[in-house]
Amino acid sequence: MKTISLRRMVRNQRGTITAIKVAGDLGRRIRDMGLVTGTEITVQGRAPLNDPVALRIRGNTLTLRNNEADYIEVEVEDEDKI
Amino acid sequence: MEKITLALAGNPNAGKTTLFNALTGARQHVGNYPGVTVERKEGEYQSGDFNALVVDLPGTYSLTAYSEEEVVAREFLANEKPAVVINIIDAANLERNLYLTCQLLELKIPLVVALNMMDVAKDRGMEIDVEKLSAFLGVPVLPIVARSSRGLDELMAAAKDMAEGCLQPPDPVKVKISYGEDIDQTLLTMTGLIRDNSLLKGKYPSRWIAVKMVENDEALLKEVNEVSPELGIRLQHEAEMVAEHLMKTFETYPEAVIADHRYGFIKGILKRGIITHRYDENRLYTSDRIDKVLTNRFAGPLIMLAVLFSIYQITFSLSALPVSGVEAVFGWLAGLVDSGLGDGPLKSMLISGVIDGVGGVLGFVPLIMLMFLCIAVLEDSGYLARVAFMMDRIFRVFGLHGSSVMAFIVSGGIAGGCAVPGVMATRTLRSPRERMATLLTVPFMNCGAKLPIMALLIGAFFAEHQALYMFGFTLLSWVVALVAAKLLRLTVLRGAPTPFVMELPPYRFPTFKGLMIHTWERTWQYIKKAGTVILAISILLWAMMTYPGLSPEKEAVFAEERAGITELYDAGSETGEKLLKEVGNRQGAAALRNSIAGRIGVAMENVTWLSGFEWRTNIALLGGFAAKEVVVSTLGIAYSMGEADPEEVGSLGQRLARDAAWSPLVALSALLFMAFYAPCFVTVVCIAREAGSWKWAFFSIAYSTTFAFILSTGVYQVGRMIGF
Numbered sequence: 001m002k003t004i005s006l007r008r009m010v011r012n013q014r015g016t017i018t019a020i021k022v023a024g025d026l027g028r029r030i031r032d033m034g035l036v037t038g039t040e041i042t043v044q045g046r047a048p049l050n051d052p053v054a055l056r057i058r059g060n061t062l063t064l065r066n067n068e069a070d071y072i073e074v075e076v077e078d079e080d081k082i
Numbered sequence: 083m084e085k086i087t088l089a090l091a092g093n094p095n096a097g098k099t100t101l102f103n104a105l106t107g108a109r110q111h112v113g114n115y116p117g118v119t120v121e122r123k124e125g126e127y128q129s130g131d132f133n134a135l136v137v138d139l140p141g142t143y144s145l146t147a148y149s150e151e152e153v154v155a156r157e158f159l160a161n162e163k164p165a166v167v168i169n170i171i172d173a174a175n176l177e178r179n180l181y182l183t184c185q186l187l188e189l190k191i192p193l194v195v196a197l198n199m200m201d202v203a204k205d206r207g208m209e210i211d212v213e214k215l216s217a218f219l220g221v222p223v224l225p226i227v228a229r230s231s232r233g234l235d236e237l238m239a240a241a242k243d244m245a246e247g248c249l250q251p252p253d254p255v256k257v258k259i260s261y262g263e264d265i266d267q268t269l270l271t272m273t274g275l276i277r278d279n280s281l282l283k284g285k286y287p288s289r290w291i292a293v294k295m296v297e298n299d300e301a302l303l304k305e306v307n308e309v310s311p312e313l314g315i316r317l318q319h320e321a322e323m324v325a326e327h328l329m330k331t332f333e334t335y336p337e338a339v340i341a342d343h344r345y346g347f348i349k350g351i352l353k354r355g356i357i358t359h360r361y362d363e364n365r366l367y368t369s370d371r372i373d374k375v376l377t378n379r380f381a382g383p384l385i386m387l388a389v390l391f392s393i394y395q396i397t398f399s400l401s402a403l404p405v406s407g408v409e410a411v412f413g414w415l416a417g418l419v420d421s422g423l424g425d426g427p428l429k430s431m432l433i434s435g436v437i438d439g440v441g442g443v444l445g446f447v448p449l450i451m452l453m454f455l456c457i458a459v460l461e462d463s464g465y466l467a468r469v470a471f472m473m474d475r476i477f478r479v480f481g482l483h484g485s486s487v488m489a490f491i492v493s494g495g496i497a498g499g500c501a502v503p504g505v506m507a508t509r510t511l512r513s514p515r516e517r518m519a520t521l522l523t524v525p526f527m528n529c530g531a532k533l534p535i536m537a538l539l540i541g542a543f544f545a546e547h548q549a550l551y552m553f554g555f556t557l558l559s560w561v562v563a564l565v566a567a568k569l570l571r572l573t574v575l576r577g578a579p580t581p582f583v584m585e586l587p588p589y590r591f592p593t594f595k596g597l598m599i600h601t602w603e604r605t606w607q608y609i610k611k612a613g614t615v616i617l618a619i620s621i622l623l624w625a626m627m628t629y630p631g632l633s634p635e636k637e638a639v640f641a642e643e644r645a646g647i648t649e650l651y652d653a654g655s656e657t658g659e660k661l662l663k664e665v666g667n668r669q670g671a672a673a674l675r676n677s678i679a680g681r682i683g684v685a686m687e688n689v690t691w692l693s694g695f696e697w698r699t700n701i702a703l704l705g706g707f708a709a710k711e712v713v714v715s716t717l718g719i720a721y722s723m724g725e726a727d728p729e730e731v732g733s734l735g736q737r738l739a740r741d742a743a744w745s746p747l748v749a750l751s752a753l754l755f756m757a758f759y760a761p762c763f764v765t766v767v768c769i770a771r772e773a774g775s776w777k778w779a780f781f782s783i784a785y786s787t788t789f790a791f792i793l794s795t796g797v798y799q800v801g802r803m804i805g806f
């Protein structure tokens with residue numbers, strides 16, 4: 001297990017949010033939409049231009065921009081294990 | 083029993099509109115909340131002796147002050163104290179939907195939870211123990227399927243009981259969510275202070291105020307500081323202390339801790355056997371499989387273009403027949419008035435002012451209706467959110483937001499919108515700068531009112547490529563609007579971007595009823611505008627074009643000429659009639675030129691010759707300031723008046739095509755000018771209101787008109803040079 005930024009996750013990779021390092025409007029919005037520490041997410045895909053990213057969260061889909069994903073830290077399986 | 087107020091609250095896409103429609107049917111009224119432009123939908127529900135005014139609150143994910151919608155919803159609940167609030171939640175997305183429910187519970191309002199989309203949950207293999215959920219939340223929970231109206235009777239029975247006081251509002255002990263030791267301690271102190279000073283008593287529960295202050299909620303802080311500045315400072319001090327402490331020890335923010343605990347509370351409930359999944363929770367559903375294609379890197383954008391283009395094809399081919407039908411009806415009406423009334427100002431006003439004006443506008447109703455229907459399908463099916471998802475990267479380049487796409491599309495990104503709701507749709511944008519940039523550029527889009535004039539000119543001059551030209555103009559409007567937005571964001575509206583985070587709802591089949599209500603609502607708005615504003619302006623313009631009329635001396639000159647002709651030729655002779663007609667033509671033209679509008683239009687020719695417009699076009703474009711569709715009716719009036727032969731019932735397009743002052747090049751120049759010059763005054767008023775100052779509204783008029791003039795002049799002059 002290791003912790004990486006959400007931006008660096010690849011398609012179909014799974015992980016658990018460990019920290020959201022942003023306050024203010026963006027932080028609030030991220031949390032209101034259900035992204036809080038301890039949440040399991042899977043990267044579902046990316047928009048045609050690689051940004052924003054679509055996440056699978058509890059059977060539903062959320063999207064956010066890469067530069068917003070930067071604030072979200074995720075614990076993922078080591079790459080060689082997937 | 084007297085009429086009570088019932089509010090509907092819930093996340094976007096939870097099915098709120100569907101429930102609202104099912105409860106109120108056609109008895110709806112759409113207005114605005116005072117001071118803001120968030121839509122306020124009201125309707126009536128009646129069953130037996132239970133009579134309720136149903137208010138559809140804006141869809142929100144939370145009750146923070148994140149957006150105007152959230153503030154509006156909160157203020158409504160606190161100020162108007164509805165007798166009962168139905169919180170509609172998506173059973174297939176319980177965890178996130180309950181986040182709002184938690185906040186509603188904390189507000190201690192009489193709440194009933196409608197657990198919607200039970201059919202979807204079932205398909206996904208989820209089983210929900212409704213009774214248990216109800217027990218844990220301390221409020222009634224009723225399973226429903228809003229789309230097929232299942233469970234609504236039981237829901238409304240519970241709402242009635244709650245409103246009548248047969249059921250208790252949420253139990254304060256049960257809904258006291260713990261936010262961890264540090265915050266709980268602070269909340270205790272703050273709640274004490276608030277209670278002792280009766281701060282905002284009766285409006286909000288004291289603990290709720292404390293929570294919001296710890297969350298650093300700007301709207302509430304402002305409210306507190308207004309009623310009691312001293313107490314506000316003390317409370318804020320407490321909140322800051324705990325914030326500092328949390329930052330020092332855990333490197334986190336109070337809002338984050340509070341949100342974590344709310345979700346913790348929800349998870350705690352759900353864990354206790356409320357949901358059982360038959361399949362893997364993260365399994366891909368049909369909707370996701372569709373997304374694999376529709377948002378695919380390569381196929382996605384192509385399909386998106388194809389969808390937008392086919393909307394044109396559908397709209398134009400299907401609307402052709404009804405459009406000519408409506409035209410025929412108004413032509414028949416004009417003929418009726420013509421033969422039934424004697425010559426005079428009344429007849430002239432009825433035909434040239436009323437029938438031509440309104441007919442010109444109503445003739446396009448079928449087209450606009452189809453266009454709205456297509457938009458409704460895209461909206462309700464969930465495809466529009468995908469468009470925003472795919473477009474964001476591009477929009478961001480221009481300093482906008484992925485959800486600007488909504489405002490652009492509503493304004494006419496898919497031709498047939500209206501800049502007025504488009505300007506209002508910018509409400510969902512949080513950042514003042516992106517919002518302002520969207521506000522100022524959406525009027526460039528191909529709104530429904532521009533369609534009639536486009537259809538007219540394109541039909542008259544470029545008939546072979548009608549759909550292609552219409553599509554081309556829509557693409558061009560995008561380019562112009564986006565480049566303008568970028569320029570604004572680099573100059574007058576510099577600054578950092580706003581959060582994008584949004585939901586991609588599952589694809590759903592839109593319901594027939596939903597589509598009909600949606601389409602009808604928007605079409606009706608258009609017709610209302612046409613029926614009132616346009617009629618008044620049409621008559622006003624008729625007056626401007628009729629008065630002051632020709633001077634007696636000039637009249638005498640024409641009368642003399644006529645007398646000369648009748649002397650030379652026998653009554654009824656062909657040549658005589660022709661000459662008489664010609665005199666009439668010239669007289670009509672002279673009268674129009676001498677009218678108020680004519681004088682303005684002629685004066686403007688000094689400038690507008692550069693882009694190839696003669697005075698009649700100028701008058702029409704002036705009229706377009708009032709509302710774009712007036713351009714058509716004004717041209718109609720200008721030409722039917724200048725044309726002395728009442729027998730000739732050719733459509734306006736044919737008249738223009740035959741007119742010496744027009745050519746395909748002039749038409750193109752006029753189309754460009756008309757597409758990008760000043761927005762109509764209704765839009766301008768909205769911009770002023772949304773932007774909070776008239777300065778921006780005037781700015782909007784000035785910069786777009788200047789731009790349009792430069793563009794059309796450039797095209798016209800270059801076109802002339804290369805020999806068109």
Ligand SMILES: Nc1nc2c(ncn2[C@@H]2O[C@H](COP(=O)(O)OP(=O)(O)O)[C@@H](O)[C@H]2O)c(=O)[nH]1
Nearest residue numbers: 094095096097098099100199227228229462590
């Ligand atoms: N399967 C299913 N679909 C529903 C139900 N209620 C609403 N919908 C659909 O969900 C979509 C969003 O509903 P809408 O009422 O527009 O959501 P709102 O954003 O909360 O107003 C529409 O396509 C509805 O037809 C339901 O109970 N079951």
